[in-house]
Amino acid sequence: MKKLIFITAPLFVFSACKYTESPSAALAKEMCSCLFVSEQTVDYCKIVTKESRILAKWEAFPEEQKVIARGVNYTSMAKMDEDPRYGCTLLSVERAPENAALFED
Amino acid sequence: MKLRTIKRALWPCLIFSFLSFSVAAKVDYWPTQGWKTRSLESAGFDRQQFQKVLDYVWEDNGEHKSDAFVVIKDGYVVYEGYDRGYHPKRKHMFWSLTKSMTSTIIGAAIHKGHISLDAKAVDYFPEMDREKARDVTLRHILNMSAGFKFYEENPVNIALSDSIFVYYSQKAFRDVAKHVASLDMKYAPDEQFNYGTHQPMLAMGILKKAIDNSSIYDELPWELLFKPLGMKQMVFERDQAGTFLGGSTGWGVAKEYAKIGLLMLEDGIWEDKRILPEWWVKFATQTVAPALLKKKSEEGEMRLNVESYGAYWWLNKKLPMNEHRPYPSAPDNLYQAMGFRGQTMGVLPDQKIIVVRMGSDGRKPNKKLKRDKLYKLLLASLKKEKK
Numbered sequence: 001m002k003k004l005i006f007i008t009a010p011l012f013v014f015s016a017c018k019y020t021e022s023p024s025a026a027l028a029k030e031m032c033s034c035l036f037v038s039e040q041t042v043d044y045c046k047i048v049t050k051e052s053r054i055l056a057k058w059e060a061f062p063e064e065q066k067v068i069a070r071g072v073n074y075t076s077m078a079k080m081d082e083d084p085r086y087g088c089t090l091l092s093v094e095r096a097p098e099n100a101a102l103f104e105d
Numbered sequence: 106m107k108l109r110t111i112k113r114a115l116w117p118c119l120i121f122s123f124l125s126f127s128v129a130a131k132v133d134y135w136p137t138q139g140w141k142t143r144s145l146e147s148a149g150f151d152r153q154q155f156q157k158v159l160d161y162v163w164e165d166n167g168e169h170k171s172d173a174f175v176v177i178k179d180g181y182v183v184y185e186g187y188d189r190g191y192h193p194k195r196k197h198m199f200w201s202l203t204k205s206m207t208s209t210i211i212g213a214a215i216h217k218g219h220i221s222l223d224a225k226a227v228d229y230f231p232e233m234d235r236e237k238a239r240d241v242t243l244r245h246i247l248n249m250s251a252g253f254k255f256y257e258e259n260p261v262n263i264a265l266s267d268s269i270f271v272y273y274s275q276k277a278f279r280d281v282a283k284h285v286a287s288l289d290m291k292y293a294p295d296e297q298f299n300y301g302t303h304q305p306m307l308a309m310g311i312l313k314k315a316i317d318n319s320s321i322y323d324e325l326p327w328e329l330l331f332k333p334l335g336m337k338q339m340v341f342e343r344d345q346a347g348t349f350l351g352g353s354t355g356w357g358v359a360k361e362y363a364k365i366g367l368l369m370l371e372d373g374i375w376e377d378k379r380i381l382p383e384w385w386v387k388f389a390t391q392t393v394a395p396a397l398l399k400k401k402s403e404e405g406e407m408r409l410n411v412e413s414y415g416a417y418w419w420l421n422k423k424l425p426m427n428e429h430r431p432y433p434s435a436p437d438n439l440y441q442a443m444g445f446r447g448q449t450m451g452v453l454p455d456q457k458i459i460v461v462r463m464g465s466d467g468r469k470p471n472k473k474l475k476r477d478k479l480y481k482l483l484l485a486s487l488k489k490e491k492k
Contacts, residue, residue, distance in 0.1 A: 021273070021274055021275050022269045022270055022273040022274060025273035025274070025275075025278060026269055026273045029273065033198065033342065033354075033356065034198075037196055037198075037340050037342075037356050038195060038196050038197065038198065038356065039195065039196075040190055040195070041190060044189065044190055044465075047465065048198075048446070048465055051263060074275075076273075081343075084340070085327070085339065085340055085341065086340070086341065086342060086343050087340040087341070087342040087354065087356060088342060089342065089343060089344065089345060090272070090273070090278045090344070090345070091345065093273070093274070093275045093278055095275075
C-alpha cells in the first residue's frame with residue numbers, strides 16, 4: 001500500500017500542478033464576462049463561476065472593466081476589449097508562488 | 106404535334122419548380138428588425154397543454170434553472186419568458202451554442218469564397234505537417250473528427266479537462282488555434298469522432314489565416330451573419346492573437362440566437378438572399394459525421410455515444426450501434442445547438458418550430474433540463490390538425 005502511495009502521489013501532484021494555472025485564468029475571464037458583458041449581479045456571477053472559485057480568489061475593477069484572479073501559483077487578468085463586441089480577453093496568466101499564502105487556512 | 110411534345114416536356118419542369126419552391130419553410134416576413142408575435146392559439150397550440158411546457162421549463166424545485174425561454178412557430182414568437190435577472194436585452198453566455206454559430210459563420214465564409222471545405226489545415230498551420238495531422242481538412246474539423254488527442258471532459262475531475270486547459274493555460278491562451286494545431290494526434294482524420302472545444306477554435310484560426318487580413322476578419326461574423334440577420338446584441342470573444350474563440354465564448358440574447366435557427370429553416374436564405382451554400386444546411390444539420398458511423402469512442406472521448414452529430418450541430422439520427430435515436434420524442438430531422446448548463450436551441454423543421462432555452466443548470470443529471478421531455482411536451486401542445 002505504501003509503495004502504491006509512493007508511486008501515485010507524485011503523479012497526482014504533477015497532474016495538479018499542470019493545471020493550477022487554469023482556475024485563476026478561467027475565473028478571471030468568466031467573471032469579467034459575467035460582470036461586464038452580461039452585466040449580471042455579483043451574486044449571480046458567483047453562482048456560475050463556482051467551480052473555479054473553489055480554487056481561486058477574485059477582485060473586480062469596474063472602472064477599468066477588468067478582473068484579477070489569484071489561484072495557487074498563478075495570477076491571471078482579463079479585461080473588456082475597447083470594442084464591446086469582442087467582450088473580455090484573457091490578457092495574462094503569470095506564475096505567482098506567493099499566492100500560496102492566500103490559501104493557507 | 107411539336108406543341109404537344111413541348112407541353113409534355115414542360116410538365117416535369119413545372120412540377121419540379123413547384124416542389125423546389127415548396128421545400129423551404131418560407132416565412133411571410135423577415136424578422137431582421139425584430140420578431141412579430143402571435144397568440145398560442147392562432148399559431149396552433151393548445152394553451153392548456155402548452156402550460157405544461159412552461160411548468161416544466163420554469164419549475165424551480167432545486168433542479169434545472171432556466172434563464173430565458175423563447176418559442177417561435179412559423180416565424181412568429183408565440184412565447185418568451187425570462188428569469189434570474191435576465192430580460193430581452195441582457196446577454197447570456199452561449200457556451201457551446203457558439204459552436205453552431207461558428208459553423209454558420211464558416212458556411213457563410215465558404216459561400217463568399219473565403220475558404221473551402223476541403224482546405225487543408227496544414228496549409229495554414231505548419232505545426233500540422235506531421236503524420237495523421239497533415240491530411241486534416243476543414244471538413245474533418247467541422248465533423249469533430251480531426252483526430253487530436255483531447256478529452257473534452259475529464260471523467261475524474263472537470264477542472265482537469267482539456268476543454269479548460271485549451272484556452273486557460275499559460276501556453277495556450279495567447280494563440281489558442283496555434284496551440285490546438287500543435288496538439289498530439291491520436292487518430293487519422295475521420296477515424297474517430299471526438300467532440301471537443303478545440304476543433305471550432307482551430308476552424309476559426311484557419312479562417313483567420315485564409316483571409317489574412319485582420320480588418321476583414323475582425324468584422325467577418327458581423328458582415329457575414331450578425332448584420333444581415335439583425336443580431337445587434339452579439340458578442341464574440343477572442344484570444345490575444347485576435348482569433349475568435351469559436352468553441353464557447355459567444356454571448357447574446359435568446360431571440361437573436363433564434364434567427365440562426367430561422368436561417369437554417371430557410372435553407373440558408375435571408376431577406377431572399379443566399380447566405381449559406383445550397384448544400385450547407387443538409388450537410389451541417391442532416392448528415393451524420395462519417396466517423397460516428399464507424400465505432401464508439403473510448404472512455405473520456407466524446408462522452409456522448411448515444412448522440413449523433415453533423416457539423417457543429419447535434420442531430421437526432423439513430424446511429425447503427427444504438428437502438429433508438431437520441432431524442433425519441435422528436436422527429437429524426439430535429440437538430441440542435443447545445444451547450445453547457447443546459448443552453449439549447451432546437452429546430453423542428455416539420456413543425457417550423459424554433460425553441461431557445463438559456464439556463465444555468467448544474468452538472469449533475471438531476472440538475473439538468475431534460476431536452477427529450479421538453480420536446481415531448483412541446484409537440485403534445487400542438488393542436489391536432491383537422492383532416
